[in-house]
Amino acid sequence: MSTISPSEETHQARSPTDRAFLIYQRLVGICLLLLIGVTYPLWIGSATFPAVPAIEALCSVPVWVDRLLLGVLILALVGIQFMGPQTRVSSRLWLTVSAVLVACFLLNQHRFQPWAYQFAVLGLIFGLASPVYARRMTIWISLSIYFYSAISKLNLSFLNELGSDFLATLAAIVGLTLSPEQLVTWKWLALGFPLFELATFALLLFPRTRKIGMVAACAMHLGLIVVLGPLGLAHSWGVLIWNVFFLLQAILLFGFAEPAEKVEPTPSAASGLLVARIVCGCVLLFPMLELVGLGDPWPAWGLYASHVGRTHLFLSRHAVDRLPRPLHAYVDTDSSEDLFVPVRLEKWSLEATGAPIYPGQRFTLAVARAFVSKTDTANATRLVLESPAERFNDERQADTFSGDKIAMEADRRYWWNTKPRAAYLNAR
Structure with missing residues (x-):
């Protein structure tokens, strides 16, 4: 066009x-x-953090597709710089950039x-x-x-x-x-x-x-x-x-x-x-x-907003040693003497991908689901879902359930997909 x-x-x-x-x-x-x-780890399909597609049908897409899309995106952006951003060719390159980004979003909601x-x-x-x-x-x-x-x-x-x-x-x-x-x-x-x-x-x-x-x-x-x-x-x-x-x-x-x-x-x-x-x-x-x-x-455009719904994942102290060594850094065993200690999903996102975690309950619940599936800790985890806060009231409603109910709750609450890509679950 x-x-x-x-x-x-x-x-x-x-x-x-x-x-x-x-x-x-x-x-x-x-x-x-x-x-x-x-x-960049967010865009190359890295297995260090769960990738959650927008729809379940995309969970089986292989990682090489992500890398191909990233290559096309970089080439289009470089081409725009060389040809100038307002030429006929660049108009098509801009549309390519937009289309590739949308495809990347569909393959991983975290990229949004x-x-x-x-x-x-x-x-x-x-x-x-x-x-x-x-x-x-x-x-x-x-x-x-x-x-x-x-x-x-x-x-x-x-x-x-x-x-x-x-x-x-x-x-x-x-x-x-x-x-x-x-x-x-x-x-x-x-x-x-x-x-x-x-x-x-x-x-x-x-x-x-x-x-x-x-x-x-x-x-x-x-x-x-x-x-x-x-x-x-x-x-x-x-x-x-x-x-x-x-x-x-x-x-x-x-x-x-x-x-x-x-x-x-x-x-x-x-x-x-x-x-x-x-x-x-x-x-x-x-x-x-x-x-x-x-x-x-x-x-x-809810930037730096605090009112959004939240997901808190807790892991039994006795199960920490069963985790893969890289995940130990994201379990806060020093914050309390309680039996269940928090898993810092936000810290995991920042250190593994360089990007803050996508806010709201749905994606963080999906990440918790991936964590439990990957580590086989369904019987050793607890999940707390906090509702969004009201504008003039900081109180939130909280729902707590065990790790073996995460998948059922995620499927029941959201019509957007909450299952991780197979590439994450299958990676060693």
Whole structure:
């Protein structure tokens, strides 16, 4: 499908705004390569962490398919850099990037990281729409991320958990120490994080205040890089690179005025533009489902949100020695003297794949299911499922059941697949 006419190609770099968007499209390709690089075990089908497909029929797909997809993805991204992001060939390469990412998501839900989702959507928009329209849709998607991310943190659970962690870390960086008792008193200051993000969205929304919003966005992402970086909470490289991308995105998208002239799409490009607009509309509206409890947090831009449902896996102390040696590091035998000790699924994900675990009950329950199946510890494990927290109430409902009931509970609760790929179960 041809989407870029010759007249539109000559328009692509006539103004500083056009040149900035050209640089932005290159930045998308470069950052996607970097993010895949720092999370490469997630994309090569590594057997060190369970891969959970979206549908059960994909559980038997061999690992070489993942590696083939990764090779195609890298070649397409490199090709875009060499040929330029706005050529006819590159429009097809962008669509290839988007299609390969979707295939990767289907083979492993864990790959549906928020940055991978964002870049899959942008790849489709870049491939179907001319630069003028692609820029406008990209701006709306960027605005929606700020808006829904802020809304997802306006709740009591964020104040009591991640918000308090952010506050204490920021205080420590500037030389202050907040005791647990002081945090209880001052935790309300953590509301400043989502409120500042919401104010940034409002400033970026209107052209007259967009430059101020750009400065606010840059300040916010610089602050996050400090808080989440080595001096603070030491989050993964993926989190830091994505924040650097957002900082540069704020400058390239919002630091330049909207072009005054309008470019009408050619008849051959109209159908591609329509598809791009439909996809953009779905991306903008999907987070509404999460607000009513029907969607996953990450595709709803629930970033650093604490209200999501949780899965806690516990293993009997007597069964720890039966585990494969690499898994010992993820069982916290020092946290208590109880018979059952926690298995740190989040730590396992970060160290094995370089990426944070996909949030919510479904995927973490699937990981727990894979752990129990792989280690044959069904009779030595307990699982606790915590419901999502209410916006103004941090209380959660908890269901506890034994490890031999995990598979039954997973199949009963979710229509998305919760079984791991055979390659993980069969690996030694």
